[in-house]
Amino acid sequence: MSADPRRLNRLNRLNRLLGAEVDRIVDLGGGHEWTLHRATLTDGREVFVKATERRSPVFEVEAAGLRWLGEADDGIVPPVLAVDDRTLVLPWLDGEAPGPSAAERFGRELAALHAAGAPSYGADRPGFIARLPLDNTPGDSWPQWYAERRIEPFLRLAAGDLAPSGVRLVEQVMGRIAELAGPAEPPSRIHGDLWSGNVLWSGGRGVLIDPAAHGGHRETDLAMLALFGAPRLDRIIAAYHEAAPLPDGWRERAPLHQLHPLLVHVALFGASYTSAALSAARAALTR
Template sequence: MLDPTRVSDLLGVPVEKITDRGSSHSWTLHHVRLADGREVFVKAAHDQAGVFAAEAAGLRWLAEAEGGQGVPVAGRGVPVAGVLAADDHHLILPWLPAEPPGPTAAERFGRELAALHKASPPTAYGASWPGYIADLPLDNTLTDAESGDAWPRWYAERRLAPFLARASGHLSGPDVALVERVITEIDDLAGPPEPPSRIHGDLWSGNVLWSGGRGWLIDPAAHGGHRETDLAMLALFGAPHLSQVLGAYDEVAPLAAGWRERVPLHQLHPLLVHVALFGGSYRSAMVEAARAALG
């Protein structure tokens, strides 16, 4: 699906070599070497204009946080892969050679993630562009955060309810009723009010690329949201050195009391996404999270 001529046109440099790196969802992945010696990462698809536009917008918005560079410059900026180019069929990012993460890199990532969440906070939950998670649409309708307690209803109405509907074909009646109870009781489950933060929105371990002694954010579903969502996602599928990440994060941006008990609430949306995408194999994990969220 990658068009070398189009990639050359977007970057203004001829393509010298393409190495295929498999596929994900509806797109293919490629490592490309350019004639000027640079290496880039390319996602390619027949038509993923909405998905690629949302990813590019999210990466740029995260990188615009105060002090952010959005490019792999060691020692400064938020840890966000910079967008080199994007169109309806390609998304082009710098090539970041992967490496195994260690405790020191994990601590740095925790500090940088906390700084990102604190920097240039948005005034609303949601985002100004149509969202996607994988290739499923996300309702990013903006909701003003002035009241201080807007997030619970936003999360229930824009994340839980739509994906409960998408996943319902793989769930039993009691399963659906359980999540509906979470939605009904969301105000009591959400914890103390938090202002919105610039969050990644899909920060499972596979969306942190470890390179150059730090963790880089890739594949976001970025929006103004609750910072505990990113931390809960890191825990969902077992991010490496998670205790070091969380410890360093809490030093920079201390978390509200009871945040660990709220992890299942924040994991409920991504688990509903997984049920919608992959079927009943994620049903039991989703049900367990809903029960834990209710206490």
């Protein structure tokens, strides 16, 4: 066993959190401010571990989001096995390529998750997307809430890479948000960061991981699935639409919903995402 102090500390935390001894741990790399691991316990169970050396509320917020989504469907998210301010432990799930039936099942289950609803837009807890905080202050009007809690804060963070003309373009979207948002919808129970990498295909279904869960607009999750190309997206959408028909114009509104995550990418990764963010803003204005 490695004598690296950080590794030993991580093992000790896992042993304490799980009430079981860790037999073996494999490092899987990392992202943002945490590392990823696959651990095998002495009782034969395998678990997935996210860990950080710094105390942070990120994992406890993620665990709360998983549990909240799981209240609607406990199979669409993995159960939280353990969590503290440095560690999150989930069951290890073997991944697989999604077949047509798995995609259609996921579409139906996502529709049911959204239909479970939320008390308001936002949440009763703070949020995170990657390592960046999200303002989840509740609101009653989605267009206003989206402009104030999602677009505007990340426009400030991304402004240096967007240039003044880009900032003005996004501000135009915010100024016209009421007319661009489409028909009013009640708050849905959404994942909030549903790009393709946050859907783990396992056991013939799509399982949601890494949520930024909150009460939001259901078109947000669908737009995120399209943003980076979810596999079998047409099958997912067809099954979703059959279970919960979408209002006219939802495809044309996708760039509006994609604007927030693209501004997040500019804030995290810089100017390489500027063009995509500004293209989404233009498309939202000219749909």
